Amino acid sequence: MISELLIQKMHDATQVLVLTGAGISAESGLATFRDPDGHWDQYRPEDLANEGAFRRNPRLVQGWYHARRKAVLSALPNPGHRALGALAGLFREFTLVTQNVDRLHQRSGSDRVIELHGNIQQFHCIECGLDAPEAVFAEIASGQVACCQICGNLVRPAVVWFGESLPKEALDAAWQAATRAEVVLSVGTSGLVYPAAHLPLVAKRAGAFIAEVNIAPSALASEMDLVLIGKAGDILPTLLDALKNRKKADRT
Numbered sequence: 001m002i003s004e005l006l007i008q009k010m011h012d013a014t015q016v017l018v019l020t021g022a023g024i025s026a027e028s029g030l031a032t033f034r035d036p037d038g039h040w041d042q043y044r045p046e047d048l049a050n051e052g053a054f055r056r057n058p059r060l061v062q063g064w065y066h067a068r069r070k071a072v073l074s075a076l077p078n079p080g081h082r083a084l085g086a087l088a089g090l091f092r093e094f095t096l097v098t099q100n101v102d103r104l105h106q107r108s109g110s111d112r113v114i115e116l117h118g119n120i121q122q123f124h125c126i127e128c129g130l131d132a133p134e135a136v137f138a139e140i141a142s143g144q145v146a147c148c149q150i151c152g153n154l155v156r157p158a159v160v161w162f163g164e165s166l167p168k169e170a171l172d173a174a175w176q177a178a179t180r181a182e183v184v185l186s187v188g189t190s191g192l193v194y195p196a197a198h199l200p201l202v203a204k205r206a207g208a209f210i211a212e213v214n215i216a217p218s219a220l221a222s223e224m225d226l227v228l229i230g231k232a233g234d235i236l237p238t239l240l241d242a243l244k245n246r247k248k249a250d251r252t
C-alpha cells in the first residue's frame, strides 16, 4: 500500500528528483556495500576503494573491480529500474541521480542519468587517462597487474574513490536539480556516503518533500518526511501504477 500523501505530493509535482544507491540493484543480484554478504563484508572500503590501497595492492584492487564488473555485465535491470524509467515520463522535469556504478539505469532505458560515482565498465590509465582496451580484462583475470600500453602506468576503473572529488558537472547538475525539486525520492541507499547523502537534505532545505524507499531505515530516515519500508522492485512499480491511475482519474 503506497502512502496517499506521497501519491498526492508526486501527483501535484512538476519537478522530481530520485537518488539511488546500491539497494536498487540488489534485486538484480548485485551485492550492495554494507548489507550482510555485501562487498564490504570481507574487505573495508578503505582497503579497496581508494587510490592508496590501489597503489599498494593493484592486483587485489584490479581483481576486485574486474570481478564486480563481470557481475555487473551479466546482471539485468529489475522492475525497480524499469519503474523509474517510466516515472520519468510523468513529470516535466525528472532528474535521476545515482551513486551506482553499474549503469543498470541506462540499460533499463533511462536516458539522462547523473552518475555521481562514475562507472565500473570503463577502465583507464591512472596517469595518462588512456582508455584501456578489452584485452586488459583477460590480463587481470589471469592474475596479472594491468598497465597502460602507452606509458606503462597502472590501469584503474572509472569510478570515484573515497578521498576523490566527484565529477564537477555531475555534482553541479544534481545540486541544481535538488534545489528545484518539489519531491525527492531516495531509493536503496544507506545515506552514509557524502556528498551524495547531502542531496535530499539540500532539497528539503529548499522546500521539497523528501521520502525514502528502503528495506530498512537509512541514516537519513530521521530527516525524511516519509519512510517507505520495502523492496524498491515492489514499491516503485506500485507507486508508478498509483500515479498513472491518479492521472487517468483526472481526465475522466
Ligand code: BV8
Pocket (backbone or CB within 6 Å): 020, 021, 022, 023, 024, 026, 027, 032, 033, 034, 035, 038, 049, 099, 100, 101, 117, 159, 160, 161, 162, 163, 164, 165, 166, 187, 188, 189, 190, 191, 192, 193, 194, 195, 213, 214, 215, 216, 217, 218, 230, 231, 232, 233
Ligand atoms: C569526497 C565508487 C571530497 C567506488 C563509492 C575522510 C577523508 C576523505 C573523505 C572523507 C573522509 N571522511 C568522510 C569523507 C567523505 C567520504 C565519505 O562519505 N565517507 C563515508 C564512508 C563516511 N566521501 C568521499 O570520499 C567522496 N569524495 O568527499 O571528495 C574530498 C576529497 C578529498 C578529501 C576529502 C574530501 C567520494 C565518495 C564516493 C566513494 N565511492 N563508490 C566503488 O563502487 O567501489 S562509495 C560506495 O558507497 C558506492 O558508490 C555506493 O553507491 C555508495 C553508497 O552506498 P549505497 O549505495 O548507499 O550502498 P550501501 O550498501 O551502503 O546501502 C545499500 C542500501 O540499500 C541499504 O540501506 C539497504 O538497506 C538498501 N537495500 C538493500 N536491498 C534493497 C534496499 N533498498 C531497497 N530495495 C532493496 N531490494
Ligand code: ZN
Pocket (backbone or CB within 6 Å): 125, 126, 127, 128, 129, 130, 148, 149, 150, 151, 152, 153
Ligand atoms: Zn598511460
